[in-house]
Amino acid sequence: xxxRDILQKSPNVRWTDIAGLREAKALLEEAVVLPLWMPDFFQxxxxxxxxxxxxxxxxxxxxxxxxxxxxxxxxxFFNVTASMLTSKWRGDSEKIVRLLFEMARFxxxxxIFIDEIDSICSSRGEGSEHEASRRVKSEILMQMDGIAAxxxxxPPPIVMVLAATNFPWLIDEALRRRLEKRIYxxxxxxxxxxxxxxxxxxxxxxxxxxxxxxxxxxxxxxxxADITNICRDASMMSMxxxxxxxxxxxxxxxxxxxxxxxxxxxxxxxxxxxxxxSVSQQDLKRYEDWTTEFGKFWPAGGTPxxxxxxxxxxxxxxxxxxxxxSPANPCHDVMLDYLNEIQRPPPPPPPPPxxxxxxx
Numbered sequence: 001x002x003x004r005d006i007l008q009k010s011p012n013v014r015w016t017d018i019a020g021l022r023e024a025k026a027l028l029e030e031a032v033v034l035p036l037w038m039p040d041f042f043q044x045x046x047x048x049x050x051x052x053x054x055x056x057x058x059x060x061x062x063x064x065x066x067x068x069x070x071x072x073x074x075x076x077f078f079n080v081t082a083s084m085l086t087s088k089w090r091g092d093s094e095k096i097v098r099l100l101f102e103m104a105r106f107x108x109x110x111x112i113f114i115d116e117i118d119s120i121c122s123s124r125g126e127g128s129e130h131e132a133s134r135r136v137k138s139e140i141l142m143q144m145d146g147i148a149a150x151x152x153x154x155p156p157p158i159v160m161v162l163a164a165t166n167f168p169w170l171i172d173e174a175l176r177r178r179l180e181k182r183i184y185x186x187x188x189x190x191x192x193x194x195x196x197x198x199x200x201x202x203x204x205x206x207x208x209x210x211x212x213x214x215x216x217x218x219x220x221x222x223x224x225a226d227i228t229n230i231c232r233d234a235s236m237m238s239m240x241x242x243x244x245x246x247x248x249x250x251x252x253x254x255x256x257x258x259x260x261x262x263x264x265x266x267x268x269x270x271x272x273x274x275x276x277x278s279v280s281q282q283d284l285k286r287y288e289d290w291t292t293e294f295g296k297f298w299p300a301g302g303t304p305x306x307x308x309x310x311x312x313x314x315x316x317x318x319x320x321x322x323x324x325x326s327p328a329n330p331c332h333d334v335m336l337d338y339l340n341e342i343q344r345p346p347p348p349p350p351p352p353p354x355x356x357x358x359x360x
Contacts, residue, residue, distance in 0.1 A: 020192025
């Protein structure tokens with residue numbers, strides 16, 4: 001059942017299919033791609049991250065990022081939902097969780113993606129919490145801690161839990177500790193909005209009077225899903241105008257060339273006037289407050305915040321220098337450090353124990 005419903009070999013989503021989110025892509029590459037390329041470097045204290053949490057407003061590309069991780073990295077992808085882990089029989093849910101992690105280790109390197117993880121692992125101890133739900137949470141926490149380790153003298157399999165949620169403040173604190181990387185996926189900035197418009201309209205003819213920069217400025221505060229809806233609605237405006245007042249027989253007789261008309265400036269203005277942003281400023285403030293307290297990444301272009309007690313923030317991607325002047329490979333500096341280390345001469349052997357020195 002786990003293999004039939006959860007296992008997905010390749011979701012077939014590439015980094016180029018996702019507009020913007022350069023910093024989030026770089027962090028996911030560091031957490032997933034580099035341990036596969038440089039397994040000798042990611043040992044001991046530099047072991048791969050066992051849990052990554054992506055949170056942010058709805059429609060910002062969290063699920064697409066998870067699918068791109070599985071496709072680009074060549075890992076086995078386990079797509080988990082709440083319905084797959086629930087059963088009417090007592091104890092079956094915990095067994096499904098255990099079998100899930102055992103299969104992930106068998107097919108390693110693998111990625112376990114849990115979408116809307118707040119519906120499965122909300123805070124324990126609530127008055128409405130059922131006993132079965134508590135046992136499932138405990139099993140997930142124990143499996144993530146790696147109790148069922150690999151045999152001796154065998155490198156542990158690479159299994160990463162990738163979670164996504166729109167409500168990070170509802171997650172249990174023990175799971176929050178195990179999700180070591182917590183990445184805030186913000187609303188797209190101006191450059192990402194322009195890139196998203198071009199990506200959605202690459203197969204749609206656009207009239208010459210359409211100014212992409214003007215549209216980009218007007219849709220500030222929209223999520224990626226909202227921008228996709230605007231492009232979809234604007235691309236259908238010419239068809240709606242052409243079939244207005246026609247009978248079904250006349251609509252069927254229309255040639256394709258009569259319907260495929262370029263999207264005009266008026267079409268985009270009408271779509272923007274009908275489609276509003278799905279994210280409010282109050283929701284954004286709540287995400288920023290949670291990021292200030294627990295998160296490890298803030299939107300591109302933002303100023304570093306301060307933790308409580310005056311402890312300053314330190315960007316998790318500062319070692320990788322991910323900005324507009326970065327090289328083509330965002331992992332450039334990490335790879336250089338690795339190459340410098342493996343080329344370093346080995347240290348001298350330690351002196352023999354005193355008992356051997358006396359015998360000699």
